[in-house]
Amino acid sequence: MDMPLPTRGRLDPAEMVQEGRVHRAAYVDPAIFEMEMDRIFGRAWLYLCHESQVATPGRFFATQMGREPVIVARGRDGVIRVMFNRCTHRGAKLTMDETGQAKRFVCCYHGWAFDLDGKLAEVPLPEGYGDGAYPPEDGSLDLVRVPRVENYRGFIFASLAAEGPTLAEFLGPVASSFDDMVDRAPGGLLEVAGGVSRHAYDGNWKLVIENHNDTLHPRFVHASSVAAARDQKDTVHSDGAGEVQIKQMRQNGAPAAVWESLGIWASASGHSFMGDYHTDAHMAARPAEDPVQMAYRKALEETHGVERTEEILSIQRFNTVVYPNLSFMSRFRQLRVVQPISVNRTVVTTYTFRMPLAPPEMFRDSIAFANVVNGVGSLVLTDDLETYARVQDGLASQGGDWVDVKRGMGGDANEANGTLRGQTGTSEIHLRAQFAAWRRWMTA
Structure with a gap:
């Protein structure tokens, strides 16, 4: 049975899709949009790029997964990884280029350098960070990787959710x-x-x-x-x-x-x-x-x-x-x-x-x-x-x-x-x- 919805105030997404009709708030409500970024773009498999765009070691492609900036990069080992485009020091984006060739990703703010696989490789003036070793050996300051990445016939997808259907199941x-x-x-x-x-x-x-x-x-x-x-x-x-x-x-x-x-x-x-x-x-x-x-x-x-x-x-x-x-x-x-x-x-x-x-x-x-x-x-x-x-x-x-x-x-x-x-x-x-x-x- 179709249930009426309020034209103003908070809407329940469960009631916004009814048989043969959709509430207009799905298109115009900013609060619904924020929920979509979290619940859809934050969990579904999202297409990022084609493997030809990162064809050789050092090639990278920067894009967005909903609101999240990410880097797709092929490492020296030939493996394609997806990492958040965010320095683990003070949070600056590492690259503003959409695509390019890199030996490392170097932060413009304080010069922290990350290898193509996301590992923190160099910290300028490391003695200034106290007695601990910089970069730390436990990887705690490496770039954070997107939880799931899969490739279907050259088309690269990733999901921000650690668990969920496989790409094959999703497609x-x-x-x-x-x-x-x-x-x-x-x-x-x-x-x-x-x-x-x-x-x-x-x-x-x-x-x-x-x-x-x-x-x-x-x-x-x-x-x-x-x-x-x-x-x-x-x-x-x-x-x-x-x-x-x-x-x-x-x-x-x-x-x-x-x-x-x-x-x-x-x-x-x-x-x-x-x-x-x-x-x-x-x-x-x-x-x-x-x-x-x-x-x-x-x-x-x-x-x-x-x-x-x-x-x-x-x-x-x-x-x-x-x-x-x-x-x-x-x-x-x-x-x-x-x-x-x-x-x-x-x-x-x-x-x-x-x-x-x-x-x-x-x-x-x-x-x-x-x-x-x-x-x-x-x-x-x-x-x-x-x-x-x-x-x-x-x-x-x-x-x-x-x-x-x-x-x-x-x-x-x-x-x-x-x-x-x-x-x-x-x-x-x-x-x-x-x-x-x-x-x-x-x-x-």
């Missing part, structure tokens, strides 16, 4: 999307390349991961861009990027029946993925008989054989969301990391992957696709960012306390792989799954 069926991305790379080789695209928007962090598998919005949010693409003459040619952009926007304007025929799956952990996509704009720019595609297929066959290559290329997987902070497109080699800043401010960073053993033209196509879909000047992202701001403003008003997520409810079907499949491609099953996971994290 569950959505691991197949990572498999799809890696298996599509000849030799299984992937590397982050081509720079970084980053943007911020004035809205709650949940809005972006809700939107990436929302298949109903493109025909409305992107209507003007779709119309412009339809008006563009096919005889007009660019350097290739324009063709990718035109095809992408035209497919967003596909008939409703096409979107309804898509497959959309969600898991108990709040993850979701979309498949059976009707048009592959990225690949459509290079048809099967194109020399680049022929060379790519040959490289895949050298890795997997003909039969397995056919199976890999037949997989229809588009957006995948790994709750709470990751969204990626395995076919297009695009990966987006979500970083909550406040209840109404979010940063999203996009990375593009290169397949070193694939034809170089494919990486160029990936960059073009990134600019079309994920770049701050793209026809797609700019529409979405405007929508997020409007949603956030609307939810902050007194126009109603509930957000409706009933589309497709009652038609979810159990799949053999442990997911639920939406009744249609525009089902809001992914929203219901995310908020079911949200409720568990927030009340456990």
